Amino acid sequence: MLVLGIFIVCLSFTTRAAIVTSIKPIGFIAASIADGITLVKILLPEGASVHNYALRPSDIKHLQEADLVVWIGPEMESFMKKPLEKLPTQNTIEISQLPGVQSLLLLDQSHKESRYIDQLPNIENHIQFKNHEYHHYHNKYNMHLWMSPEIAIQIAMAIHSKLLGCMPENQDQLNANLQYFKASILTMNKTINQQLAPLKGSNYFVFHDAYTYFEKYYSLVPTGYFTINPEIQPGAQHLHYIQMQLLSKKIQCVFTEPQFQPIVVKAISRGTNVHFGILDPLGTEISISKDSYVKFLVKLSTQYRSCLQED
Missing domain, CATH: 3.40.50.1980 (Nitrogenase molybdenum iron protein domain)
Structure with missing residues (x-):
């Protein structure tokens, strides 16, 4: 049954194909990995604050129809916790729980x-x-994770892995997108350091x-x-x-x-x-x-x- 469930989730990528991210900067990362392959939608409207946002009925619909939801976690987007409890875990990426991210988290009491x-x-x-x-x-931790280029690469790798598992026919494009993203981070670092x-x-x-x-x-x-x-x-x-x-x-x-x-x-x-x-x-x-x-x-x-x- 688990295999069948994963197959159904993966099949949806070939029919509707959409990634929903909680906030725009996470959408930036997702768009780089999904470039030329699938759509990316941003949940938080322009000008709104992630600290006090309340989901609208249309937001709930987007989450329910999403093939993949990428968010930081309930510590940042508390408004997403309950709706996501109803989605299969293979349909979501909770960034703060990624092994490669947890070692990079900064304590708030620093x-x-x-x-x-x-x-x-x-x-x-x-x-x-x-x-x-x-x-x-x-x-315990500062959850403004998207500000870290190191964590951004971990997010990109997680999205790449999730899409690759469901879209193996797009392996070449996904690999190229991930390499492009990593290379762009290196180039950007030189510019910003200067x-x-x-x-x-x-x-x-x-x-x-x-x-x-x-x-x-x-x-x-x-x-x-x-x-x-x-x-x-x-x-x-x-x-x-x-x-x-x-x-x-x-x-x-x-x-x-x-x-x-x-x-x-x-x-x-x-x-x-x-x-x-x-x-x-x-x-x-x-x-x-x-x-x-x-x-x-x-x-x-x-x-x-x-x-x-x-x-």
């Missing part, structure tokens, strides 16, 4: 500080700076800890970041503390995100000499193609550089 800003009802409202202990959304090397040691704040994997990979360290739940506004005492940090340190840039309003950040930065930049963790303006993941990381690098190199 920074420790002697005190908290003040006491709040729940930990999502804490503000994190360098050396400040924090458990992001009560998770862009970011002069910026090591720069002082800046990011909106929240979505960039830890990218920053560690390319040797950047933020001075601090707003580690509140992105949907919860910080209290007045927190805002005052951040403002004092901005005034007392030579902060070059404060980065906001297109998914969230930067009004509060700009308000507490008034009277300081900081520049403002935008980091887009979801690649909002990048179209899906075999090169979209590389374009996504290069654009992030450019966004860092454009703000941190301002006079």
Whole structure:
């Protein structure tokens, strides 16, 4: 019966053929491996935040009809947990559970500080700076996995393996796509390292800890970041503390995100000499193609550089 079940799943690739990914950057990776073979659909709409999204009836339908669903895991996309429980496990890839990914996960409590800003009802409202202990959304690991080129290769390999098992007739194309993706990562790394090397040691704040994997990979360290739940506004005492940090340190840039309003950040930065930049963790303006993941990381690098190199 198990063999028959797998055969039916594989057969669906030849008739409807669609991969559904939770967020756009995962779709970038899937599109590179599936280029010229099958379609890729993105579940999270443009401009939405993965932290508070609620599935629509049409989303449920896409998941039910998908031949393969690729997601990070319930720690990041909690809205997908129940719908995916009804799908066969061979129809899904839970990235955080891949053996090649688990060894690359970064702990959220990697920074420790002697005190908290003040006491709040729940930990999502804490503000994190360098050396400040924090458990992001009560998770042990940081789940913004798509920011790591190393993990991206592991994701690509998992998608390649899954498709190869169901589409052996496309072996040559799948192998070529995977090799192309790996080669493009190597080329991209040279470009990004050249862009970011002069910026090591720069002082800046990011909106929240979505960039830890990218920053560690390319040797950047933020001075601090707003580690509140992105949907919860910080209290007045927190805002005052951040403002004092901005005034007392030579902060070059404060980065906001297109998914969230930067009004509060700009308000507490008034009277300081900081520049403002935008980091887009979801690649909002990048179209899906075999090169979209590389374009996504290069654009992030450019966004860092454009703000941190301002006079």
